Amino acid sequence: MGRRAEFVPYRPKTVLNKQKRADHWFWTRYSAYPYKGCQHGCAFCYCREEKYAPYDDPNDFAYVIQVKQNAPELLRRALSKLPRDAVFTGDYQPAERTFELSRRMLEVCHDLGFPVFVLERSPLVLRDLDLLQAIEARARATVAFSIISTPDAPHYERVCALERLAPKAEKRFRAMEVLARAGLITGTCFMPALPYLCDDDATLESVVRWTADHGGRFVLAGGLTLSDQQRTYFFDVLQAQFPDLLDRYQALYPPGSYGPVTGTWRKTALKIREACVRYGISDRVPRPIVPGEKRALNKRVVEVLANQAYALELEDAPAHRVWSYRKAAWAIEDLEQDVDLIYRHMGRRGLEGIENVGPQLALEVEALLRTLRNELGGSTLTLDGSGF
Ligand code: SF4
Known part of the structure; x- marks a missing residue:
């Protein structure tokens, strides 16, 4: 029998991270998440880095989920004092079915008129479609799906094995279609572009084509980063499951590196851009502009x-x-x-x-x-x- 998830409620002092200005990728200035750890447990997840998840056992990342019980209240208090700008929020791992903290945090954004950007690997986000539509009407809501392969791509089975418990890409595309039909801006974050598994021409073309076919308006590419315990964990998984890839990854990510040593990611992003042009969509996330926005x-x-x-x-x-x-x-x-x-x-x-x-x-x-x-x-x- 597989290991069962354990939920650890706690009450942090703060939940909101804020930057001086909006970033140029997702156009978010603030971020706030209700859980630490993720039951989807993707082998490559950057959230396993020590600064995000200092676990003694890196396997706990997917099975010991810390639940920020007071996240909605903390978010309301923090946003009430801040200039309106987009908030990166939402986390629809299975824990959300029980705790519903993502929904309550979206309600806060709606009440205060803040735009939101949600990035998901789960169609559970559709549960809150009514709320996302209400935010879109008042302040803009963008929902993107992390998708790095498609069922017809050459290495799909391997990618599924690395995404472990995350819902399959076809389910995410179906959810994308529902959101697009409901009038929301949606698309794909092609992140992380895994070398040798997701960066072949057929996969890149296929991800862009599936996105366009399901009403997505953009495919945003981002590279794989590897650091400290996350790097060790990922290499251990490759060794166990795909040993043929381990040497190649170690060459691409020598000790002390964070991103790949060559311009690999740039070439991938260029191909994504070219494919987006062919399918009439963008390779950038459109910036949300709130109706009546002064600037x-x-x-x-x-x-x-x-x-x-x-x-x-x-x-x-x-x-x-x-x-x-x-x-x-x-x-x-x-x-x-x-x-x-x-x-x-x-x-x-x-x-x-x-x-x-x-x-x-x-x-x-x-x-x-x-x-x-x-x-x-x-x-x-x-x-x-x-x-x-
Ligand atoms: S779904 Fe996202 S946050 Fe969760 S493990 Fe996978 S990459 Fe990490």
């Missing part, structure tokens, strides 16, 4: 600049070019004022006055403002800053 134009400009930084990274452009876009995006994210208002008061020189926005980027931002203003339904501010 909507700033956020859209930031999104375009950040996506340009990513495009340059994929092209292997010099680091200074990548960073020029990234830093300009950060500076505009941090602006207190509306970037369009600055432009209309002071012209391009006003844009050049923004930190890390030089003459060339000011030209690009100027062009962007013209396009995005129309996309967002015309400018929303008069020169004195009042609405019209």
Whole structure:
């Protein structure tokens, strides 16, 4: 008989992690999770790293689940004092059927008008479809599925063995279809792109095709990272189950490395991008803009600049070019004022006055403002800053 999960309730002092600004991958600024440990027990899971899960026995990660009993109350208290921005939340492992903490945390986000980003390997998330729709109507809800292979891909059985107790990919795609039909933005996080198992052309093409066929709007690629006890655990699993892969992984991830030594991930992400173009979807997550958002134009400009930084990274452009876009995006994210208002008061020189926005980027931002203003339904501010 398999080992049974054990649940350990506790009351942490805090539940919310916050960053200075939204990240450029999921567009979340905050994150909050109700459980530590995950019953899906994927062999490659980065949550086994010591900083996340200091277990004496790494197998406990999938069987000893710490339950943050007061997570919804802590989340409400923390978000009540913070500027509105997207929250990375939700965890639909089997424990959620009993404790329903993810649902209660979504209720908090809904009550306070915060957008959410949920990333799942389980269709149990559909239980809360009504709530996700209510959040979408008020503040935007994006639900992505972690999917790294498909039933028709060459190494699917091996990938299933490594994802252990997670529901099969076909179930996740069916859930994606339900969410898409319900009007939510959904898609795939192709994470982690496991070398030799998920990065062949057939698998990449297939993941993008299945996503598009099930109403997904994006496939976001991310590489495998390996560190301390998580690395040891993963290599032990390879040794036991797929010894033919162990040497290859050890060569790709020498001791002391975190990501792979070569540009493996970049090549994979480029192929994902090309496939997304063929299937008419994106390889980036769309940034949620809350209806009536005061800085909507700033956020859209930031999104375009950040996506340009990513495009340059994929092209292997010099680091200074990548960073020029990234830093300009950060500076505009941090602006207190509306970037369009600055432009209309002071012209391009006003844009050049923004930190890390030089003459060339000011030209690009100027062009962007013209396009995005129309996309967002015309400018929303008069020169004195009042609405019209
Ligand atoms: S479902 Fe996600 S969090 Fe859970 S073990 Fe797998 S990778 Fe980790």
